[in-house]
Amino acid sequence: MLTRLDGQVALVTGSTSGIGLGIARELVGSGARVILNGIEAAAMGDEIAREFGKDAVYLHADLSRTDAIVTLMAAAEAAFGRLDILVNNAGIQHVAPLAAFPPEKYDLIIALNQSSVFHTTRLALPMMRKLARGRIINIASAHGLVASPFKSAYVAAKHAVVGLTKVTALETAEENITANTICPGYVLTPLVEAQIDAQAKAHGIAREAVIRDVLLAQQPNKKFATVAEIGALCVFLASDAAASITGAALPVDGGWTAH
Numbered sequence: 001m002l003t004r005l006d007g008q009v010a011l012v013t014g015s016t017s018g019i020g021l022g023i024a025r026e027l028v029g030s031g032a033r034v035i036l037n038g039i040e041a042a043a044m045g046d047e048i049a050r051e052f053g054k055d056a057v058y059l060h061a062d063l064s065r066t067d068a069i070v071t072l073m074a075a076a077e078a079a080f081g082r083l084d085i086l087v088n089n090a091g092i093q094h095v096a097p098l099a100a101f102p103p104e105k106y107d108l109i110i111a112l113n114q115s116s117v118f119h120t121t122r123l124a125l126p127m128m129r130k131l132a133r134g135r136i137i138n139i140a141s142a143h144g145l146v147a148s149p150f151k152s153a154y155v156a157a158k159h160a161v162v163g164l165t166k167v168t169a170l171e172t173a174e175e176n177i178t179a180n181t182i183c184p185g186y187v188l189t190p191l192v193e194a195q196i197d198a199q200a201k202a203h204g205i206a207r208e209a210v211i212r213d214v215l216l217a218q219q220p221n222k223k224f225a226t227v228a229e230i231g232a233l234c235v236f237l238a239s240d241a242a243a244s245i246t247g248a249a250l251p252v253d254g255g256w257t258a259h
């Protein structure tokens, strides 16, 4: 079975919720063991990991901090004795006009959504080189390919992730390691729920109107992508079936970036 991941170990950052948790479910369903990560306290993370039995552990780490990433990566390799797959998924959003964008929010989004991908990747590569194989999957966004107003930090960070992934792919191309970006359109997760609530309040319109006229106005198929779809694509990219796919940025956006 070209798409089974038995015996492999994956670290999925930001996997206590939303897309990351969906990715973890698909990876475990395909035979991998998974290291979950988030900023939740250990007790809550352990509770989330319980769903996976002995196939998952939870490691708390704030990935906006380089020292925490160094500690996480060492603990991740120690957890199951190897690291085959790295999914960089942790990310946050803040929406504001550029001139009013809080500078500390900008710096935080760049640190978490962009710089953490550099740090986890640089630390994972030696672990993958030991195994003579590896898969790096970065969760960017349609906003890694096109822009929207009021999302300066997010769009800058996601475009950077697409570029960094290409560099990673070129540097590892002969080593049985691949690096790709998944670029989802809107997926209904807590991150998007917060945007729906904020827009409904700001414009005094109903939640359904925000979904239809603001968010999915961008998405030609008029449907949210699902966390299971993103997870299934991760499984495929992590598998032997995708050995020749590297340096790609794959939209999962119902046609948004076809415009």
Ligand code: NAD
Pocket (backbone or CB within 6 Å): 013, 014, 015, 016, 017, 018, 019, 020, 037, 038, 039, 040, 061, 062, 063, 064, 089, 090, 091, 092, 112, 139, 140, 141, 142, 183, 184, 185, 186, 187, 188, 189, 190, 191, 192
């Ligand atoms: P979410 O809010 O549901 O989950 C975010 C996860 O990141 C949580 O597990 C949280 O613990 C973790 N996290 C937050 N801050 C962290 C930090 N400092 N250190 C470590 N972990 C941290 O979000 P989501 O919608 O599932 O988004 C996941 C990723 O997918 C993000 O990178 C986001 O940009 C991207 N994305 C989301 C959508 C969407 O529509 N939801 C679309 C495109 C891309």
